[in-house]
Amino acid sequence: MSLVVVGSIAFDAVTTPFGERKRMLGGSAVHFSLAASFFTDVRVVGPVGDDFGEDEYAVLHGRGVNTNDIEHIEGGETFFWKGHYEYDLNTAFTDDTRLNVFGDFQPKLSEESRSAENLFLANIQPDLQREVREQCADARFAGLDSMNLWIDIARDSLKSTISLVDLVFLNDAEIRMLTEQPNLARAAREVRALGPSVVVAKQGEYGAAMYTEDGYFALPAFPLEAVKDPTGAGDSFAGGFLGYLASQDDWSDEASLRRAMTYGSVIASFNVEEFGTERVSRLTREEIEERFEHFRRMTALEVAPA
Amino acid sequence: MSLVVVGSIAFDAVTTPFGERKRMLGGSAVHFSLAASFFTDVRVVGPVGDDFGEDEYAVLHGRGVNTNDIEHIEGGETFFWKGHYEYDLNTAFTDDTRLNVFGDFQPKLSEESRSAENLFLANIQPDLQREVREQCADARFAGLDSMNLWIDIARDSLKSTISLVDLVFLNDAEIRMLTEQPNLARAAREVRALGPSVVVAKQGEYGAAMYTEDGYFALPAFPLEAVKDPTGAGDSFAGGFLGYLASQDDWSDEASLRRAMTYGSVIASFNVEEFGTERVSRLTREEIEERFEHFRRMTALEVAPA
Numbered sequence: 001m002s003l004v005v006v007g008s009i010a011f012d013a014v015t016t017p018f019g020e021r022k023r024m025l026g027g028s029a030v031h032f033s034l035a036a037s038f039f040t041d042v043r044v045v046g047p048v049g050d051d052f053g054e055d056e057y058a059v060l061h062g063r064g065v066n067t068n069d070i071e072h073i074e075g076g077e078t079f080f081w082k083g084h085y086e087y088d089l090n091t092a093f094t095d096d097t098r099l100n101v102f103g104d105f106q107p108k109l110s111e112e113s114r115s116a117e118n119l120f121l122a123n124i125q126p127d128l129q130r131e132v133r134e135q136c137a138d139a140r141f142a143g144l145d146s147m148n149l150w151i152d153i154a155r156d157s158l159k160s161t162i163s164l165v166d167l168v169f170l171n172d173a174e175i176r177m178l179t180e181q182p183n184l185a186r187a188a189r190e191v192r193a194l195g196p197s198v199v200v201a202k203q204g205e206y207g208a209a210m211y212t213e214d215g216y217f218a219l220p221a222f223p224l225e226a227v228k229d230p231t232g233a234g235d236s237f238a239g240g241f242l243g244y245l246a247s248q249d250d251w252s253d254e255a256s257l258r259r260a261m262t263y264g265s266v267i268a269s270f271n272v273e274e275f276g277t278e279r280v281s282r283l284t285r286e287e288i289e290e291r292f293e294h295f296r297r298m299t300a301l302e303v304a305p306a
Numbered sequence: 307m308s309l310v311v312v313g314s315i316a317f318d319a320v321t322t323p324f325g326e327r328k329r330m331l332g333g334s335a336v337h338f339s340l341a342a343s344f345f346t347d348v349r350v351v352g353p354v355g356d357d358f359g360e361d362e363y364a365v366l367h368g369r370g371v372n373t374n375d376i377e378h379i380e381g382g383e384t385f386f387w388k389g390h391y392e393y394d395l396n397t398a399f400t401d402d403t404r405l406n407v408f409g410d411f412q413p414k415l416s417e418e419s420r421s422a423e424n425l426f427l428a429n430i431q432p433d434l435q436r437e438v439r440e441q442c443a444d445a446r447f448a449g450l451d452s453m454n455l456w457i458d459i460a461r462d463s464l465k466s467t468i469s470l471v472d473l474v475f476l477n478d479a480e481i482r483m484l485t486e487q488p489n490l491a492r493a494a495r496e497v498r499a500l501g502p503s504v505v506v507a508k509q510g511e512y513g514a515a516m517y518t519e520d521g522y523f524a525l526p527a528f529p530l531e532a533v534k535d536p537t538g539a540g541d542s543f544a545g546g547f548l549g550y551l552a553s554q555d556d557w558s559d560e561a562s563l564r565r566a567m568t569y570g571s572v573i574a575s576f577n578v579e580e581f582g583t584e585r586v587s588r589l590t591r592e593e594i595e596e597r598f599e600h601f602r603r604m605t606a607l608e609v610a611p612a
Contacts, residue, residue, distance in 0.1 A: 182393035218526030
């Protein structure tokens with residue numbers, strides 16, 4: 001079943017201790033789309049400027065992503081983010097943000113996107129997320145991501161948007177900040193009380209934890225010895241997660257959700273091995289299955305008689 | 307098979323957002339002993355002063371811990387630590403440390419302790435750890451814990467002590483600090499290259515990760531909604547871990563090690579539910595097995611046909 005994602009399409013300039021790129025394809029909707037494309041049909045919705053050309057479309061089309069709802073703003077420039085990471089790759093330092101065409105973004109969904117069965121609202125202003133959610137009223141499920149900025153300046157709006165979705169992806173500091181509750185298990189319960197049946201706490205190098213009706217599932221991150229660029233890891237994680245769920249008849253089944261979280265972690269682990277979209281754009285389903293199996297082995301308790 | 311632990315025996319004064327205790331039994335060797343006592347015979351080695359009396363011995367004896375090698379220093383006072391935690395329970399703030407009799411501690415092991423099959427060197431000066439290790443030359447396995455202080459002021463000594471043990475327990479920041487390697491997987495590999503076959507990275511609320519010859523195993527912490535006092539969590543974890551291993555014929559088997567890590571996490575999760583030794587001293591093996599099963603369920607990927 002098809003999955004539509006609304007979010008940013010960007011050029012990123014990134015420096016890490018392991019290299020740099022002065023201008024590469026990025027943005028939450030891009031990382032999400034590529035990750036999800038291994039499991040389901042994906043449509044991406046977001047604005048670009050005149051500087052967004054054949055090479056960028058080729059990366060998306062190379063993974064079969066439908067780009068008909070990418071809106072080209074004549075005379076505009078694509079959203080640009082410049083940042084760097086130090087040896088602690090968990091923390092991104094922003095050096096420059098130019099919203100450009102993204103600053104006036106008013107999501108316009110085609111009839112095909114409005115009727116997509118599954119929806120992901122990447123990190124944008126929560127009022128806009130809510131408008132999109134209302135345009136896709138019949139979606140089987142909707143997920144969203146957000147960030148500390150919106151918790152700071154648009155908390156109530158974010159809470160009403162959260163009440164309209166099924167799955168929430170936030171990092172653990174954001175879950176605590178949103179609920180003003182230092183205990184993560186309680187904080188996640190409070191977010192679930194707003195409406196969503198699934199709350200996923202992203203924990204960077206420590207992996208992720210999922211809170212559902214049926215309980216709790218936690219998965220470590222893949223123990224990579226060479227992380228080159230963490231940009232887009234969270235969006236790749238959500239993309240693999242929701243792409244897999246979109247392919248399942250019973251998306252809310254606990255076993256499906258656990259596999260979804262593992263596929264999300266698999267794609268995120270590949271994403272950070274190289275800069276930007278470089279690794280995921282040439283990833284194969286076979287590599288994905290191999291790493292999934294690796295995740296299974298590294299978390300198996302394999303209880304034998306004591 | 308018996309397990310001997312050498313380390314601190316203390317009185318702790320602890321304040322957390324959930325309560326306070328002005329003077330309670332604590333110390334690394336105490337928390338370790340109580341945790342290990344559910345699985346094997348334990349002997350504790352460490353110094354106490356005149357203020358250490360019947361009530362404190364009763365807690366240890368209540369769990370069957372052998373206290374014959376607790377050394378009573380006439381006219382001395384027991385090691386005292388005062389600290390507090392804020393809502394982020396991962397960080398302990400030290401308000402007062404009085405080493406007292408622990409300041410001149412020279413471990414003297416009885417013949418029975420020297421011939422114990424298994425050894426744990428809790429966090430003390432690494433030269434002392436090495437002396438104890440040499441007194442127990444025939445131990446089947448030896449483990450150690452340490453801290454940032456010794457990495458700072460006695461790095462070379464700590465490295466030689468590490469080269470003489472089989473299992474190392476450190477938090478992930480300490481593993482990075484010891485090796486000056488920001489990537490944890492590489493850093494753990496470098497610690498293993500010093501000699502130990504097992505390196506366990508403690509990660510506080512995120513659980514723990516274990517690096518062995520056969521690979522990698524990670525386990526989340528138990529998602530408690532009410533943590534009252536994290537003091538002693540790391541020592542309870544190591545105690546449950548090594549206590550279980552001491553009970554196994556083949557301690558270095560990967561399956562035994564994974565179960566050991568789970569038992570360690572189980573005991574640590576009970577330890578933090580109340581202050582000091584309050585919860586673990588009345589814990590039952592049945593409660594332990596129930597939570598072990600809970601850990602199994604919350605980490606099971608349960609792969610069904612996709």
